[in-house]
Amino acid sequence: LLLAACGTTNENSGSGGGAQGAPERCGADGQYTIGMSQANVAEPYRQRMDDDIRAAAASVPQFTVNFADAAQDNSKQVEQVDNFITQQVDLLIISPNEATPLTAPVKRAYDKGIPVLVLDRKVDGDAYTSFIGADNVDIGRQAGEYFKTTLLPNGGKIGELRGLAGSTPARERHDGFMQGIQGSKIEIVAAQDGDWLRDKGQQQADAILKANPDIQAIYSHNDPMGEGARIAATNAGRPDLPITGIDGLPIESGGLKAVEAGRLSATFIYPTGGQEAIAAAKSILVDCRQVPKTQTLPTKLVTKDNAAATYAELNSGS
Amino acid sequence: MTKVAALPDLARPGGGLLATLFRFQSLFGLVLVFIAAVVYSPSKNGELVFLDSGNLFNVVRSMSEIGILAVGMTLVILIGGIDLSVGSVLGLASVGVAVLLTENDLGLVPAVALVLAIGLGFGLLQGFAITSFGIQAFIVTLAGMQIARGLARIWSGGQGVSITYGEGPGQAPETFSLLGERTFNGLVPIPALIFLVVAALAVVLLRVSAFSRHIYAIGGNEKAARLSGVPVKRVKIIVFGLCGLLAALAGIVHAGQLNFGGPNDGAMYELDAIAAVVIGGTSLMGGRGSVVGTVAGALLVGVLRNILGLNNVDSNVQLLVIGLVIVLAAGLQRLRPASVS
């Protein structure tokens, strides 16, 4: 009845062995409780992840999903995972606030025989069932390449709006971008932290535009800061300044709509993996099948041309 | 004595230029920071970027929400209270106005009025809990901060609410987008104007009204105020109500500027507002302080952030610098001629 849950991927040679992370029971006639530990629902992206999971799970009658929010607090998230272990959930989905701090509790759950799906940010080691997520470095790189090839083929000065200082995605999206623009004449002349927030993005863009009126584009680490930057640009008399974001959430206030309306020049889909997580959970619990150890989600460049279509597409599924 | 009588409002007996200067120490601090900003301003095409009128108005605009909050906070602090909920109420109001204008298709006036009423009500309720159960304001408003945040998130369904303008259903009236615009030849941002009007009203209120005397008296010696027949409870409740109302106003301005109702917006704004008030020379013990000081305090922080941003200073270093300046500004305030201890 029990299946080994590891050693099924090409990327990670499984080493866990035993019954770690394998479900204690599976099958179509069971009822399963899934614990979903979210790092911070105050981020639109993560709220959408929860919503995607909720929507996808609604179509699996065997599933009940319990959501918890750590409000960007590593300790709190550890506590939540412990709570889920105490509750003996049948499967744990976690979108970690930071990798290392959550490694131990995830391992605790995994060692107790709870399958663990890690979303968005990988924990250390391999004591989990499956990682589903996109690659921030890769997205940054694609954004950089978009600048290099499409926006500023001849190079130029740009500004960067960064995510929260000290957070992993902010660093990765920056590093990837630098790789992407390598070899071009693009130069980041001003970079400020917008803490992922729209209003902070506006404020910082105000200053960037004042000090560097000659910049030719802004690279924002996410869409909301990009939206803020648009307002700043408009106020500064630069309504056409190219601004790109990341995330491309298919919601009313998300990046896709902003691209469609022309407020953002482009965005890069950073998929939440919510649907995929429920699909994987279904494989494990309902179908008693194994899932790959790593499932890297593709990103996609969204411009005005494909924004509406992408929006429709992403909201059609389940 | 006679000389003193000639300068009734500026100087205190024992004062003189120095005392006057320190009485308005935050203005003085503002001037200092302003001068520093001019000195360290980068220049473009031979012009100081900082002094560019567009930039100066940006500073006021960027501080307008904090400024509006800080005006309300000044009143609360004057009565010896504190209101930690304003940031969350700002978020709640921004969601509220966005939802009402778009999803509920309310008109501009009813939507704004309703949201202001919610802010007022929230504040009154907090004031009521504080006065009637005698719980410390810090605690009630700490709870209020969480509650308003929860409500904002529930109301918005978790995600921010975009505001689009137009005539159709689900679209907000164009007028609302004025909050993001500038007037007087596209120079003066409307939010800055609103902030200054609010501040001016508050200054006048605190100068001429009997209500203001009651505010100062409660902060200075609550028992004495009660014994003198000041309706202490009522004044306190109203002050918390006003603070909530102003927080809601700030939230509306916020939504209008960003075309967006953000349930998570306004986090930590309460601390910025309190900092502006204290830099402005208002004592956290209550009973002493002024709105003029608060406005100067808010602008001081705004100028500081602006010049650091213009110089592209690393955000971590910005944290350090702003922290130090806050302490310096508050320390400056203590240099004034010793009063009775």
Place this chain on the structure above:
Amino acid sequence: MTKVAALPDLARPGGGLLATLFRFQSLFGLVLVFIAAVVYSPSKNGELVFLDSGNLFNVVRSMSEIGILAVGMTLVILIGGIDLSVGSVLGLASVGVAVLLTENDLGLVPAVALVLAIGLGFGLLQGFAITSFGIQAFIVTLAGMQIARGLARIWSGGQGVSITYGEGPGQAPETFSLLGERTFNGLVPIPALIFLVVAALAVVLLRVSAFSRHIYAIGGNEKAARLSGVPVKRVKIIVFGLCGLLAALAGIVHAGQLNFGGPNDGAMYELDAIAAVVIGGTSLMGGRGSVVGTVAGALLVGVLRNILGLNNVDSNVQLLVIGLVIVLAAGLQRLRPASVS
């Protein structure tokens, strides 16, 4: 009267059982919340999940950092101060210990000692600024909060520092990972133990020491304390130093539990710590309160969060519930027999 005299430490004149009960209202509140938690506990395999010993210790562990902060905060609040920097200092210390143990390859003892010294020094410095320049604690520590945060980010090089264990260079000694472990048959988490030891020490300190008499006296009437020969400045500086020290300790515990030094960690912890102190019956005006109350206050919040979590209550609703309970707990405290006004 005679009966009262027989219970010198528990009851006040005019009191009796009721007064005793309210004197320890947070313990009482804790019992109430505990009972509610038992009643509403989900059950698994016929056992109440909440009462599972593993779960109970989880509650204590989850509150251990806040608890340690709250103990230091109790001292600060007793002297009529407040310390908003503790959350950031926690983050700074967690980064510090992580960097020192891994990147700098310091031994366990020097690394821990150095970080504790940094926390102590930071606190002393804040205390010095407060007493020597007479700036309000709220402001100094608000600035301190920003400064410590900035330092943490700069020290960590902009992102969290993972701690790996082993003998090699860049690896921390295994002993440090004990902080994430449990002792006594794998039942009692070490951080919980540390918290309880710290609290016990503080309780004893506040009961027997001359220093504690000075702390209470300063909070009760600073001027009278000074005139009575209490070294007010020194006591205050030491108290802020102790608070910083405990914040650093909490940061070390944090890093040890998470194997991670997080520059952004500890945000808003100061508010949780203050809430625990106030729920514990310590007055924000200073001069009144106890560490026992604070511990009960911290556990009350912990139990509440735990039971809400176990019941999978929506996180937004959790915000509302916790907010209301904080107000209720504080309100309960006011029901105690009227004392001198």
Place this chain on the structure above:
Amino acid sequence: MDAEPRSPLVELAGVSKSYGGVHAVRDVDFTVCAGEVHALLGENGAGKSTLMKILSGEVGGHRGEIRIDGEPVRFARPADAQRAGVAMIHQELDLVPALPIAENVFLGREPRTRFGTIDRRRMVRETARLLDRIGVALDPRRPVEELRTGEQQLVTIAKALSLDARIIVMDEPTSALSAPEIDRLFAVIAELRRAGAGVVYISHRMDEIGRVADRATVLRNGEVVAEFDARAMTAQQASEAMVGRPVESMFRTGDGAGAGEELLRVEDLVVQSRRPGRRDPAGISLRVGRGEIVGVAGLLGAGRTELLETIYGVGGRWSGRILLRGEEIRPRGPRGALRLGIAFVPEDRRVAGLALEHSVLANTVLSIVDRIARAGVVPRRRERGAAQEMVDRLGVKLASLRDPAGSLSGGNQQKVVLGRGLLTEPALLLLDEPTRGVDVGAKAEIYRLLGEAASRGVGVLLASSEPAELIGVCHRVVVLRDGRSVRELDTANTTEAELLAFSMGEGAVEDLVAEGTS
């Protein structure tokens, strides 16, 4: 004086109030007639203030009936009582420190202009008029916090007068005043009485009662124990009624051996005044010997408090020399002073003396906790023992050492502050108005304690506004005027009138001399 007391304006019938187990007021009947000054006497804690707070609507939850003009009333808050014409001058000076005098006077009843804004000009004008009526020259725009205690007391009086009340309760209005202000106040009271108002006058200064009151009621333990015709009453009678047993001589009974070797010497001490417009004084010189009680006399603002504060190291900048046991010292703060064996009892016990919410125990031992501590740990038994002994010695009235200091009556609070000072076993005791608001019994008690301390070799420097006290208790009195020591008097052959005259100035002395010779 003119009219006989007329119809009763206020009647209290069977009024009772208890706090927990303490009966503060028990079944009291009390009337005030129009045009009458009715003195209310009693020991500290007898219930005088409580009774009057009931009348003025500040204290609720009492039993019994209050009638005004024969109509039963029940006030929920002070404002109600004010509307009914009852004004009260509080024993504790309840003013808002940061607000100007004028705004304090009109707080809660601010005059408005036509536009509904406050009429500052009128407020200032009328306040100036009121202050003038009680004979103080203060700028109504000055913040109250800049005023010294006595001046603040005058402001509260002005505030009560501004109400134009028909019933004015004065709870120890003169405790911080000196002779000329008191005279002025009595003139105002006479005016009020002529105008048909009823005045309740509470004081511990027996000599005042006969001068100002028509009737006197004595409370003991919350009950009325005697009523006198105030003019016929002797201080001895009143004291006995208050205390409930015969009282011997008030003042020190010690041998009065006087100065031993020199303990303190002050030479040309000039304290830089923080107030403008005061001419720089020539300085203060005095000395105190071991076992000697030296009085410091002076009018309001003469510099008595400044002198004591400077010696204790908490004053402002100063020049001159202070010598203790022949060695020059520069006192730097209370700790240093205490280490040198100097203890200080401040003027305003509520602001500077006590943590009101804390227990009597904590307040009493505060100055010695670190001294009795072993390795930082305070031995509880020793702590309690010391406090209990001091409380017993001073006869502090309380239920338990755990009582909050704020629940004690004013006089008992004062004893706690004094006890704290005595516990440090000082060589030099600085007392600033130590019997302010203290009842006769307790005063006698305090004087006895001072005498005792002196006979053990302690030097005492006693600042006081009560000439009787200075003459009665001290060996010598130094008179201050405008920050200068103008005279040193041997109390054995000085009268109160002389002392007063020297305090007031040369002109006054000449008048006195003239009076004496004529």
